[in-house]
Amino acid sequence: MSKRSDIKAGISRRNVLKGAAGIAGIAAGSGAITGFPYVRAAEPKVLRYLGTAVNEGDLIGTQCLKDTGIKLEYVTATTDDVTKRVITQPNSFDVLDTEYFSLKKLVPSGNILALDARKIKEFDNITPVFTKGQLPNGKKIGGQGTAPWKVLYLEGKDSKVFSKTPTEYVTLIPTVYNADTLGIRPDLIKRPINSWAELLNPEFKGRASILNIPSIGIMDAAMVVEATGQYKYADKGNMTRAEIDLTMKILTEAKKAGQFRAFWTDFNQSVNLMASGETVIQSMWSPAVTAVRKKGVPCVFQPLKEGYRSWASGFCVSKGVSGAKLEWAYEFVNWFLSGWPGAYLNRQGYYSAVLSTAQKNMEPYEWAYWMEGKPAERDIKAPDGSLLEKAGTVRDGGSYDERMGNVACWNAVMDENDYMVRKWNEFIAA
Amino acid sequence: MLETSFRQRAIGWLQAGPMVIIFVGFFLIPLLFVIVVSFWDYNDYEMLPVFSGRGYTDTFESCLDQLPQFCTILRTYGSTLKFCLIVWSLTLVIGFTVAYFLAFHVRSRTWQIGLSLLCTIPFWTSNVIRMIAWIPLLGRNGLVNNALVGLKIVDRPLEWLLFSEFSVVLAFVHLFTFFMVVPIFNSMIRIDKALIEAAYDSGASGFQTLVNVVIPLSKPGIVIGSIFVITIVMGDFITIGVMGGQQIASAGKIIQTRLDAIQFPAAAANAVILLAATMMIIAAMTRLVDIRKEL
Numbered sequence: 001m002s003k004r005s006d007i008k009a010g011i012s013r014r015n016v017l018k019g020a021a022g023i024a025g026i027a028a029g030s031g032a033i034t035g036f037p038y039v040r041a042a043e044p045k046v047l048r049y050l051g052t053a054v055n056e057g058d059l060i061g062t063q064c065l066k067d068t069g070i071k072l073e074y075v076t077a078t079t080d081d082v083t084k085r086v087i088t089q090p091n092s093f094d095v096l097d098t099e100y101f102s103l104k105k106l107v108p109s110g111n112i113l114a115l116d117a118r119k120i121k122e123f124d125n126i127t128p129v130f131t132k133g134q135l136p137n138g139k140k141i142g143g144q145g146t147a148p149w150k151v152l153y154l155e156g157k158d159s160k161v162f163s164k165t166p167t168e169y170v171t172l173i174p175t176v177y178n179a180d181t182l183g184i185r186p187d188l189i190k191r192p193i194n195s196w197a198e199l200l201n202p203e204f205k206g207r208a209s210i211l212n213i214p215s216i217g218i219m220d221a222a223m224v225v226e227a228t229g230q231y232k233y234a235d236k237g238n239m240t241r242a243e244i245d246l247t248m249k250i251l252t253e254a255k256k257a258g259q260f261r262a263f264w265t266d267f268n269q270s271v272n273l274m275a276s277g278e279t280v281i282q283s284m285w286s287p288a289v290t291a292v293r294k295k296g297v298p299c300v301f302q303p304l305k306e307g308y309r310s311w312a313s314g315f316c317v318s319k320g321v322s323g324a325k326l327e328w329a330y331e332f333v334n335w336f337l338s339g340w341p342g343a344y345l346n347r348q349g350y351y352s353a354v355l356s357t358a359q360k361n362m363e364p365y366e367w368a369y370w371m372e373g374k375p376a377e378r379d380i381k382a383p384d385g386s387l388l389e390k391a392g393t394v395r396d397g398g399s400y401d402e403r404m405g406n407v408a409c410w411n412a413v414m415d416e417n418d419y420m421v422r423k424w425n426e427f428i429a430a
Numbered sequence: 431m432l433e434t435s436f437r438q439r440a441i442g443w444l445q446a447g448p449m450v451i452i453f454v455g456f457f458l459i460p461l462l463f464v465i466v467v468s469f470w471d472y473n474d475y476e477m478l479p480v481f482s483g484r485g486y487t488d489t490f491e492s493c494l495d496q497l498p499q500f501c502t503i504l505r506t507y508g509s510t511l512k513f514c515l516i517v518w519s520l521t522l523v524i525g526f527t528v529a530y531f532l533a534f535h536v537r538s539r540t541w542q543i544g545l546s547l548l549c550t551i552p553f554w555t556s557n558v559i560r561m562i563a564w565i566p567l568l569g570r571n572g573l574v575n576n577a578l579v580g581l582k583i584v585d586r587p588l589e590w591l592l593f594s595e596f597s598v599v600l601a602f603v604h605l606f607t608f609f610m611v612v613p614i615f616n617s618m619i620r621i622d623k624a625l626i627e628a629a630y631d632s633g634a635s636g637f638q639t640l641v642n643v644v645i646p647l648s649k650p651g652i653v654i655g656s657i658f659v660i661t662i663v664m665g666d667f668i669t670i671g672v673m674g675g676q677q678i679a680s681a682g683k684i685i686q687t688r689l690d691a692i693q694f695p696a697a698a699a700n701a702v703i704l705l706a707a708t709m710m711i712i713a714a715m716t717r718l719v720d721i722r723k724e725l
Contacts, residue, residue, distance in 0.1 A: 080690035087475055087692055105475040105692060206589055212676040214687065255677065262593045262675025277571050278592070417474060421691045422488060426502040428687075429509070429679035 045328050050075040050082060051097030053267075054313065054350070055175055059383055060341055068335050070328055078266070080213070086111050086318075094321050095329050099313045101146035101215070101237075103171050104413040107160055112316045114154045114169040119330050122337040122354045123173075129404055130174045130312065130353065131166070139405050145219065145237020145412035148174065148312045172314030173333050174353035176345050179308030179403045182220075183274060183284030187298045196220075196306050197227035199281060200254045209273055209282035212263035214424035216411055218244070219309050220283045221251045223408065227306045237412030241419055248423045252430045263428075267291075274299055286349040289396075290388065301349075301396040307408030308397075314353070346370050347383050351400065373399030461705075468698035477694050485699030489684075506679040507707060513595075513670070514663045514711075517602040521659050522652065524603065525610025529651070530644070532611075533618035534626075546615065549608055561601050561672050568592040568600075593675030601673045606662055610655035617651030618644065653719045657712055664708045681707075 049056065049072045061072045075093055077085060083102045085092060090111035098106070106112050117123045128134050133141050133149040143150070151171055153163040162171070184193050189204075199208055199220070210217045222236040225247055233243055254260070261279045264270045271291045273279045284301065292299035315336065317329045335341075342352030343361035347370065352358040359367050365377040373395055380389040389395075397403045414420055471482035493501035500508060528549070536542045552560055567573050568591040575587035590596055621644065629639040645652075667682030681704045688697035 084689065084692060109475040214691070260675075260677060263677060265671075265676065272565070276566070276569050278569055413474070417691060418488075418693060421687055421693065422491060422502070425506075425679070425684050425687055428677065428683065429502045429505045 043324075045070045046073060047071070047325070047328055047332060048073045048075060048092070048094045049097065050077070050085060050093035050095070052077065052079055052082060052099075052313070055097050055336075055341070055345070057344070057383075060344060063340055063344075064332065064335060067340070068331055070332050070335075072332075090318050091320050093318055094325055095332065096316050096318060097175065097313060098172070098316075099311055099411060100148040100151055100172060101311070101411045101413050103151045103162075104146060107151070107154070107162070107171060110158075110160060111319050112171075113319050113321060113326075114157065114159075114171055115173055115316055115330070115333065117168050117170045119334075120170075120173055120337065121334050122357060123170075125354050125356055126174055126337075127351075127353060127355055129177065135401055135405050136355070137401060139401070141404060142307060142406075142408045142410075144233075144235045144409035145309075147410045148172075148177075148314075170316075172316050173337070174312060174314040175336060175341075176314075176350045176352060177310065177312035177404075178286055178350050179310045179397070179407050180283070180285060181304055181308050181397070182302050183270075183282055183289045183292070184300050184302045185274060185277070185280040185298065186300050188277060188280045193281070193302050194305050195227045196223040196304050199224050199283075200228070200250070200259055202257070202259070204259070204281050206258050206261055207278070207280045208259050209261055209264060209270075209279040211270070211283050212265045212428070214421055215413060215417070216309075217263075217283070218247055218251075218420060218424070219409060219411065221247050223304075223306055223309060225250055227304075236409045238414050239416060239420070241416055244414075244416060244420050244423055248427050252427050255427065255430060271295075290349060290382075294386070294388075303397040303403075303406075307406040308403065309409055309411065310404070310407040311411040344383050347381075349395075351404070355400075369395060371400045373397075373402060464698045464701055467695055468702045470695040470698075472693055472695045475692060482695070485696040486703075488696055489699055489703065502679070503684070503703070506681055506684060509679055510664060510681055513598065513602065514660050516599050517606065517663050518656060518659050520599070520603045521607045521610045522656065524607050525655060526614055526648070526652070528607070528611045529615035529618055529648075532615050533621075534644075542619075546611075549611055552604075553608065557605060558668065558672070560605060561669055564597065564601055564604075564673065565592065568597055593673070593677065595674070595678065597673040598670055598678060601669050602663060602666075605669065606659050609658040609662070610652075613654040613658070614648055614651035617648040621647045649719045653715055656715060660711055660715075661708055664711070665704065 045068075047070055051074075053076050056072075056074045056076055061074065065071055072095075075085075079099055079102065082096070082098050083105055086096060086098070086102075086106050087109050096112060128136060129141060130148045130152060133143050133147060135141065141147075151162050152174075153165070153167045154169040154171055155161045155163045155167065157169055159169070163169075182193070182196065182199060188207075198204070199210070210220050218239075219236055222233055222239070225231050226233065226236070230250065231243070231246060233239060239247065262269075262273060264273055264282070267285065267288055270282065270284055270288045273282065274284065274288075275292045275295050275297045286301050289299050289301040315329075315333050317326065321329060337354045337357060339354075339357035339361040342354055342358030343366075345352045346358050346362060347366065349370070355371070359371075362370070366380070368374040369376040369380055369389075375394050376389055376391050378391050379387055380391075380393070382388045467477060468485050469481055469483065471478040471480050471484055489503050491501065493504060532542055532545055536545060565572070569575070570587045570589065570592070572592070574591060575584075578584045579587060625643055625647075626639060629643050634642065665682055667680045667686060670678050670680040671683060681700065685697045685700045685704070688694075688700060
């Protein structure tokens with residue numbers, strides 16, 4: 001196994017050298033050197049890749065170069081900054097990796113180019129979570145908020161309108177998604193936690209936190225409001241003004257009563273708050289929980305009975321991309337769905353869009369742990385080789401079906417987004 | 431005769447030229463754009479170049495209805511002004527004392543230079559790092575709390591040390607006192623020592639000399655330092671964000687939230703309001719002291 005990849009690496013390094021000299025022999029296909037090398041006067045295959053850090057890893061970049069000869073130039077930004085950049089500087093990137101909920105802003109701006117589903121080899125194997133809003137076993141998934149299947153297709157190539165039925169034109173080719181919940185410190189809480197309502201439980205006064213990203217923070221608050229039985233939303237991801245007022249009122253009261261220790265805006269802040277014991281319960285992302293655990297501090301990504309708030313992201317390209325560059329983009333997207341990156345993402349606790357190819361790239365015991373919710377047969381290692389879990393542990397939230405099957409809502413941009421942002425500023429000032 | 435004055439003027443313009451170009455190109459023109467954009471309309475994903483006061487009316491939303499309670503924007507400016515006042519007075523007192531020590535107590539030039547360089551050491555690392563360094567110190571399980579609990583001074587960790595107004599003020603004072611020290615020291619060093627001797631000879635006490643001689647002659651330095659500190663605190667949102675645990679509002683944070691939501695005209699309107707507020711404070715201060723005359 002390792003020997004084979006050594007050989008591949010050797011060949012690809014040579015390709016790169018030749019590429020630099022301007023006479024690259026580029027091996028077709030995903031890394032397999034088949035047939036006679038196709039020689040042409042090639043420019044180096046470079047794609048400027050704009051996205052959040054989720055899919056952007058040195059290992060992915062290296063592997064991609066090895067397999068396809070495409071060099072990825074990462075431009076990393078927060079989700080909000082990615083959106084800002086697409087709208088204000090659409091020529092500053094080639095491939096875009098962003099979240100489905102941003103599409104409500106991106107598609108009408110006309111700055112992104114929908115990809116053609118027919119040119120995506122694995123498109124038909126993409127998990128039905130994206131295409132139909134259901135699990136592979138047919139179970140329906142909660143669709144509140146900007147669920148991916150609501151914004152997956154466009155009516156035509158240059159259309160700015162989402163299509164309700166499948167078409168060839170796909171806004172974002174799905175890559176990665178996850179079901180988010182609260183992170184807790186079991187050693188400091190010392191009792192079972194099973195409801196979103198606990199986030200605003202006065203028992204944790206001064207030791208709770210949510211994120212200071214309005215569109216996500218308000219969804220977490222809405223999960224709490226429903227969990228406490230104070231109100232039931234028609235759609236948590238698309239509130240009316242009255243619903244926004246109600247949600248922010250409850251949050252504001254909690255803030256004034258000193259419920260929150262701090263709010264966080266980025267991954268590291270959330271890790272530090274939890275690891276230092278400043279907070280014991282907070283909104284968190286799955287890899288952040290892993291990061292806390294890696295420091296030797298107990299932390300659980302706690303499944304809750306009301307379900308999860310989910311997010312998903314995928315690829316499209318900038319409007320300005322065409323010709324050879326567009327072909328590379330397709331090659332890259334096809335590579336991304338071909339298995340290696342999917343396995344890489346699964347091993348971090350995310351989920352890959354094409355399950356079958358990812359499974360082929362994972363050991364059976366890894367698949368059983370990450371996807372089937374079974375106790376780890378062997379020690380579970382992170383992609384960088386460091387120890388994540390000892391043999392015998394079970395993943396938080398259980399299997400893929402248990403997790404994705406219990407999604408209650410998706411990250412969203414509301415119709416009343418403008419009003420919501422103003423109310424959020426008011427909440428911070430309160 | 432005529433030729434010389436023309437030449438002098440040309441040289442004057444040449445000397446001022448680079449600054450004028452930078453000032454116009456990188457300050458005045460962008461500022462003009464911000465003001466223009468602040469009067470545009472917007473939707474979820476673009477700016478609409480039609481006249482609209484929406485950025486401003488949204489910002490002052492329900493300010494009249496909520497009276498006597500303050501609305502978001504007034505509360506935010508209220509809290510920012512409070513920080514300004516506290517930070518300004520603390521940095522002034524500390525900065526003045528340090529500058530006084532350097533200017534009048536340290537006799538040798540070498541030591542004066544050496545000690546002022548010592549003051550700059552914290553600036554060898556970035557602002558953000560100096561700020562973040564406070565967190566493990568002040569946290570619930572931080573060094574300070576551990577020491578206090580260990581020495582049995584308090585029986586449980588103090589919560590208000592971190593993510594509070596206290597930690598914000600502490601960080602501000604730590605970060606910005608130096609901006610007071612330098613201009614005040616600069617003014618003091620130029621005070622003719624003979625004036626102070628004359629004051630003593632005329633029978634003035636140390637305090638009288640300070641109030642009647644040193645402070646009036648240090649005024650330009652005090653005003654310049656104050657302008658530094660106040661403009662920074664007015665516009666800051668990073669220190670308030672990090673040290674306040676994102677729970678304290680600031681004018682800069684409002685602008686950032688608006689930018690993140692791609693509501694550029696609203697962000698521009700808030701920037702114009704912030705600029706106006708800061709300009710008013712500076713105008714008031716320069717009214718007290720004519721800096722140009724004093725320099």
